[in-house]
Amino acid sequence: MAKPSLGATASAEESLSGLRAAIDARLDAGGREWLDAADASPSALREAARLGDRALIAGFAAREGATLPGTWGEVPVGSWKVHEAARTWLLARAAEASAEPYDSLFLAYDGGDTETRRAALRALNFVRCCPPARGLELVLDAGRTYLDVLLLAAWSGNPFSAANLEAHDYRKAVLKAFFCEVPVAGFLGLEQRADATLAESMCEFMDERLAAGRKVPRELWPIAALHPRPGLVARMIGNLEHPDALERRAAAVGLGRSRDPRAASFLEERRPREPDTTVQAAISAALEQLNASR
Incomplete structure (x- = not known):
C-alpha cells in the first residue's frame, strides 16, 4: 500500500499562524480578544461555542477545496465551523508549547467531550511532526466508536492519519466507513493507498449487499476498480445505463x-448519448486515463 501525496507541508508555527488568521478573519474584535486570552482548559474549550456556528471559510464557492497548511500536508477546512477551528487552535497551541505534543493532545482527547475529541484529532495536523505512535492512539480510538463526528475527524480530511495509519488499519477504516455510511470521499490519498487487498474487500462487501438486496454505495466502484476482479468491469459498464x-x-x-481496454468502446458509445454534463466530463476523463495507460 503506497503512501499518499498530501500536498505541501508547513512548520507548526506556520500552521498555527495560518489557522489563527483564518479564524480571526471571521471574528469581531471581541472574539479575537477572547481567543487571545483563552487557554486549552475544559471550561475555555466549552466556552468557545460563544464564537459562533458560522463557517470558517466565507462563501460557498471558496469552501470547496479550501485548505490550510498543516505539518503533515494540506488540511481541508471547507466544512469547519469557527468554534470548531478555535478549539483546534487552542489545543494545538497548548500542545505545541509542551515537550510532547501528541501526549498533550492524547490527554485532552482522553478527558474531553466529543467536541474536544474532534478538535484534538484535527490538532494533530497543527503541531510539530513527532514519532506518530501516540497520535495514532487518538485516531484508532476514534475509529472504534460509532460517532460520525469522531469517525470523520479521524479519517476524513486528516493528513496525519492518511500518512501514518498502517495498511491494515487504513483498510479497516475504509471498510468501517462504508458499513457506517460515513462518506469516504474525504479519505486523503485513497486512490494511492488502495491496494488489491482493499479492492477485494470492497468486492466482498458489494457481494454481501447485493445478496441482501441492498444498494451498493456508489463510492465503492472507483475504489474496487483500482484492482478489478473478474466481472467488476462488466458491472460498471452496465451501470453506464443507470437512471441515476x-x-x-x-x-x-x-x-x-480500471485500466481495462475493453471499457473504452463502451465509454465512447455512451458519451454522445449522455445527457448530464458532469457525467460527460467523467467519461471524457476516463477515456483519457485509458488512453494514457495503453
Missing part, C-alpha cells in the same frame, strides 16, 4: 481507473 446520473458518473470514474 451519480451512479453513471461513479461507473465512468471506475472504468477509467
Whole structure:
C-alpha cells in the first residue's frame, strides 16, 4: 500500500499562524480578544461555542477545496465551523508549547467531550511532526466508536492519519466507513493507498449487499476498480445505463481507473448519448486515463 501525496507541508508555527488568521478573519474584535486570552482548559474549550456556528471559510464557492497548511500536508477546512477551528487552535497551541505534543493532545482527547475529541484529532495536523505512535492512539480510538463526528475527524480530511495509519488499519477504516455510511470521499490519498487487498474487500462487501438486496454505495466502484476482479468491469459498464446520473458518473470514474481496454468502446458509445454534463466530463476523463495507460 503506497503512501499518499498530501500536498505541501508547513512548520507548526506556520500552521498555527495560518489557522489563527483564518479564524480571526471571521471574528469581531471581541472574539479575537477572547481567543487571545483563552487557554486549552475544559471550561475555555466549552466556552468557545460563544464564537459562533458560522463557517470558517466565507462563501460557498471558496469552501470547496479550501485548505490550510498543516505539518503533515494540506488540511481541508471547507466544512469547519469557527468554534470548531478555535478549539483546534487552542489545543494545538497548548500542545505545541509542551515537550510532547501528541501526549498533550492524547490527554485532552482522553478527558474531553466529543467536541474536544474532534478538535484534538484535527490538532494533530497543527503541531510539530513527532514519532506518530501516540497520535495514532487518538485516531484508532476514534475509529472504534460509532460517532460520525469522531469517525470523520479521524479519517476524513486528516493528513496525519492518511500518512501514518498502517495498511491494515487504513483498510479497516475504509471498510468501517462504508458499513457506517460515513462518506469516504474525504479519505486523503485513497486512490494511492488502495491496494488489491482493499479492492477485494470492497468486492466482498458489494457481494454481501447485493445478496441482501441492498444498494451498493456508489463510492465503492472507483475504489474496487483500482484492482478489478473478474466481472467488476462488466458491472460498471452496465451501470453506464443507470437512471441515476451519480451512479453513471461513479461507473465512468471506475472504468477509467480500471485500466481495462475493453471499457473504452463502451465509454465512447455512451458519451454522445449522455445527457448530464458532469457525467460527460467523467467519461471524457476516463477515456483519457485509458488512453494514457495503453
